[in-house]
Every structure is written in structure tokens, then in C-alpha cells.
Amino acid sequence: MMLCFYFLTYNICVPQLVNHGMSIEFLGKIRDISKQFFELPLEEKEKYSKTSINPDGYGTDYPKNTSPISYRLFLKIYPEEERSLDRWPKDPQNFGELLNEYGMEVQKLHDFIARAMAQSLNLEEDSFLNGYGVNSEMVLRINYYPPFADVDRARVMTRHSDASALTFLLKDREVEALEVLNDGSWFKVPIIPHAIMVIIGDQIEIMSNGIFKSVEHRIRPNLEKGRISLAMFCSPDLEKEVGPLKELVTEDCPPLYKTMKRYKDSFEQYYIKGLRPISAVKI
Ligand SMILES: O=C(O)CCC(=O)C(=O)O
Numbered sequence: 638m639m640l641c642f643y644f645l646t647y648n649i650c651v652p653q654l655v656n657h658g659m660s661i662e663f664l665g666k667i668r669d670i671s672k673q674f675f676e677l678p679l680e681e682k683e684k685y686s687k688t689s690i691n692p693d694g695y696g697t698d699y700p701k702n703t704s705p706i707s708y709r710l711f712l713k714i715y716p717e718e719e720r721s722l723d724r725w726p727k728d729p730q731n732f733g734e735l736l737n738e739y740g741m742e743v744q745k746l747h748d749f750i751a752r753a754m755a756q757s758l759n760l761e762e763d764s765f766l767n768g769y770g771v772n773s774e775m776v777l778r779i780n781y782y783p784p785f786a787d788v789d790r791a792r793v794m795t796r797h798s799d800a801s802a803l804t805f806l807l808k809d810r811e812v813e814a815l816e817v818l819n820d821g822s823w824f825k826v827p828i829i830p831h832a833i834m835v836i837i838g839d840q841i842e843i844m845s846n847g848i849f850k851s852v853e854h855r856i857r858p859n860l861e862k863g864r865i866s867l868a869m870f871c872s873p874d875l876e877k878e879v880g881p882l883k884e885l886v887t888e889d890c891p892p893l894y895k896t897m898k899r900y901k902d903s904f905e906q907y908y909i910k911g912l913r914p915i916s917a918v919k920i
């Protein structure tokens with residue numbers, strides 16, 4: 638496996654994984670089948686709609702009567718027994734099987750990267766993985782952004798960092814739209830075909846006591862073309878107390894973040910106010 642660090646400026650770098658073991662054909666199938674799902678008639682997609690109690694399924698993040706900047710299919714992949722299988726599309730055929738296989742592959746990548754990150758800090762290789770607790774989560778969000786011309790110009794996906802520990806992002810093969818923030822300026826992330834981008838989420842920033850910083854990013858839709866992306870959010874067990882790893886806290890390096898459960902739950906309330914949830918857990 639190879640981690641290719643793509644430097645956008647001298648101090649901002651976007652890790653993209655290549656030689657990750659998934660074939661070009663497999664990634665092609667995943668992207669194509671996801672796109673086919675979003676191209677189904679609305680009433681077909683709405684068979685899998687999310688509800689107010691279960692976020693799994695098809696939906697948008699905006700109220701029904703406004704034109705959304707993105708549509709999404711949100712599916713919990715792990716823990717396996719928490720899958721809402723009635724929201725896993727039966728059409729296109731094989732979608733479920735492919736998603737299952739993709740989940741297993743991304744889990745391997747995740748464990749490899751989490752171990753490498755721990756080793757890079759001279760920690761035991763399982764330090765981050767142990768910090769996740771037993772029922773760590775993987776949630777897939779497949780995003781479809783219609784062409785810009787179809788949506789309100791002002792609506793760029795709000796800037797955010799991910800609530801996850803790590804996010805593994807399979808980007809569109811053709812449409813560049815992801816931007817990351819550094820020092821007040823936005824930088825476009827270039828496409829490396831078939832690479833999987835690793836996004837540092839808030840919970841790795843917390844566990845590493847600020848050594849790894851979560852990345853603020855946003856999407857600027859394309860004028861002519863729709864765009865597909867698959868974001869796999871890998872996060873600790875919701876019931877696990879997550880805080881700076883004790884190996885990283887010393888007299889000289891006090892904890893910089895509070896320890897808390899269910900970080901994700903508090904995310905939404907800050908996000909909708911335009912605040913960064915991570916700022917609320919800083920000591
Ligand atoms: O579509 C993308 O490339 C990124 C999506 C994203 O940031 C998210 O779903 O959290």
C-alpha cells in the first residue's frame with residue numbers, strides 16, 4: 638500500500654491512498670452503481686427514505702421544498718448487527734453486495750492507517766484502535782451533487798470538519814469540487830483517479846491531543862456536471878469515553894481536549910449554528 642502525500646502548499650498536505658488493494662474495475666463499479674441509484678425515479682429512491690428516527694437511507698439535508706445541494710444515501714456498515722437492511726437498495730441489483738465488499742476493504746485500510754498513525758507517534762500500534770472501544774462504527778454516506786445550474790448558486794456545502802476519527806473518501810473520477818481550508822484560504826483538492834483520500838476527523842484530533850489536526854473542507858458544485866462521492870466515516874463506539882490518549886498526556890503536555898461520550902451527537906447543534914464542534918471540547 639502506498640500513501641501519497643499531495644502537498645497543496647508548503648504546510649498543507651492531503652493524504653491520498655493508492656495501491657490500496659481495490660482494483661480500478663471495482664472502484665468503477667462502486668461509483669457507477671451509486672450513480673445509477675441516484676438516477677432512479679424519485680418514487681423508487683423514496684422507498685429507502687430516512688425517517689426522523691433513523692438517519693439511514695435516502696434523503697437530503699435540506700427541507701423538502703428547497704433545492705438541495707446534495708442528495709445522499711446514508712448507511713451504517715458496522716457494527717454489522719446495526720445495519721438497517723430495509724434501507725439498503727435492492728435496485729440496482731448487486732448494490733448491497735458491492736457495498737458490503739467496499740465496507741470490508743475500507744475497514745482494512747482504516748486499521749492500517751490508524752496503526753501507522755500510532756506508530757508515527759511512537760505509540761503501541763493499536764493505541765488509536767483501542768481508544769475506539771469495542772463497537773467502533775463505520776457509516777457510509779454516498780453523496781450526489783446535481784449540476785450547479787440546477788441549484789441555488791449561493792449554496793456551497795457548508796464548511797465543516799468531520800465528526801469521525803478518520804474519513805475515507807472516494808471522490809468523483811472527473812469532477813473536482815472538494816476544497817480544504819488552510820490559513821484562511823481554500824485550496825482545491827486535485828483528482829488522483831482511484832485514490833482514496835484520508836480526512837482527519839475531529840475525534841483523531843482529540844485522541845492525539847491536537848497533534849493531528851482535523852481538516853475543514855467544503856464542496857463547490859460544478860456548473861455542468863453532477864458529482865458523486867463516497868465518504869466512509871470511521872468513529873469510536875458512541876458509548877466509549879473519547880479523550881486524549883493517556884500516553885500522550887504528560888506534565889509538559891496537559892490534555893487540550895475534554896473527554897466525552899457521543900461526540901457525534903453534539904456535532905449537529907454546533908454545525909447548524911456555523912460553529913466548529915471541536916471548539917466546544919477544547920480546554
Ligand atoms: O463530497 C465530498 O467530496 C466530501 C463530502 C463530505 O465532506 C462529507 O460528506 O462529509
Ligand SMILES: [Fe+2]
Nearest residue numbers: 797798799854
Ligand atoms: Fe466532510
